[in-house]
Amino acid sequence: MDQVPGSPKEPQDVRGDEGLPGCHRHPDRPTGIRCTRCDQPICPECMISASVGFQCPDCVRNGAGTGHAPQAAAPRTIAGGTIAADPRLITKILLGINAALFIAVLATGGEMSELVDRLALLGLDQYGYQPVGVAAGEWYRLLTAMFLHQQIPHFAFNMLSLWWLGPPLEAALGRLRFTALYLLAGLGGSALSYLLAAQGQPSLGASGAIFGLLGATAVLLRRLNYDMKPVLILLGINLAFTFLWPHIAWQAHVGGLVVGAAVAFGMVHAPRERRTLMHVATCAVAFLAVIAVVCVRTLQLVG
Template sequence: MTSQPPPPPQPGAQAVPTCYRHPERETYVRCQRCARPICPDCMREAAVGHQCPECVQEGNREVRQARTTFGGAVVAAPRVTWALLALNVLAYAAEVVNQNEVLQRFAMYSLGVHMGEWWRLITGAFLHSPPPSFWHILFNMWALYVIGPELERRLGSARFAALYLLSALGGSVAIYLFGTVAVGASGAIYGLFAALFVVSRKLGYDARGVLWLIGINVVLTFVVPGISWQGHLGGLVIGALVAAGFVYAPRGNRVLIQVGVAAVVLVALVLLVTTLPPYGFPPVGIRT
């Protein structure tokens, strides 16, 4: 018994639409954006009706990513702040285990930097007064915990990391030029103080409280013995410069100017170290 072929379509009859990705599947649903027929496996829910996978991807590319006030990506959690806190605590734990070895190899030491030990410019900013003293790291980490998340959310994680590290480097370069030996995150913390003042002024907030905070700490820098005024003031100045470049950059060329400011500050600090010798006196002890 032979089967009969299906009758030819009647004049004027339309072919049954099939999915553009799966031609073997009949469908009467079309993408709301491009009008191509799509089967259930290709349907993606949209605000109205369904869209095909390609139109969904194209729409996602067109959606602008939310940005912070100063152009950074929106921060859901201040991960850079927590990472910096962890690094400082781990470095202090290393001091507890082997204080002499850690300080001799990684403390900020002007002559060591001059002899080519460049890492001291950064590693010294993650060390603190050696055990059993703990007030130094407690104060700095408390300040980072209080100020860090707010600045990271305002600036974005990348800009906040750049601000912190450049402020730390600025403090170390000042120690190199005008000091001898020092440890501590205070240069970076003073840079955050300066940035908080700049951000507050830019946003129109009352910045007198921040100004008082900076003033009191600067006075303590010169009153309390054993404190590296070079590291504190170096971080304060660099933090103010970087923050001003970040928050006052015009919207049209914001990213380019912000990157340029950070790059210029970094190059200037590197040139100071590579072209000038240290002017400090022979070390008489580690300052904080």
């Protein structure tokens, strides 16, 4: 989503199949949001939070905002985050971490890699009797399992999804909020998998976090009054594969989806006056829910 410098002299008001006007800086992107100053349609990448509604970069740059210099100097995303020069930075870092660990796994034996034994999500031994892994106090596995992959198709599908879903969300939420969303969704997937799946075999992959991004995208599109059909169709297809394809940890997918959608809802619907407080509270509640689920399951296994 590279930003087009400047704006055309005569903004286009093209309309997509859903009848929404196109952003005046990105005419190919239908949007239901307009700048509160110039009334031109603006897409999520162009939205800058104002005291009332949203403004376009041109109005902010020209000092046509609310008249307060601090607001013009510090434009915000729809969720209140700082607008970054590179809206893909965190997505690139996450891709890099996943790629580095994937290469390390392949270099140390693939499916027989010792890294998988040490970092994958695990709660019981291979016979299903002895508590190990998370149940033995290795809680870090809830996080490290999110970045592990063993097979090329699994890795490729998750990374393509991350590259497709990540940048628009990162641009809309801001770097810090996007990072929190990704990690919490991944932890939510790990927690539900730990709770419901038979953890005699290692579980790993970024799928829980990816489903969290998918849920967050649906919430964001609904908030912006965008056409929901494409994302709902994509979500339906992915859920169908989740439950019909063998050897897929559906628990991780559902857990990530629920947590990602819930966190995104709290971020994009928080009242402007208490936005930061609501965001912190939303993330804290999600994190505490993960901790509670893990504690309950651990007590079941060691009790």
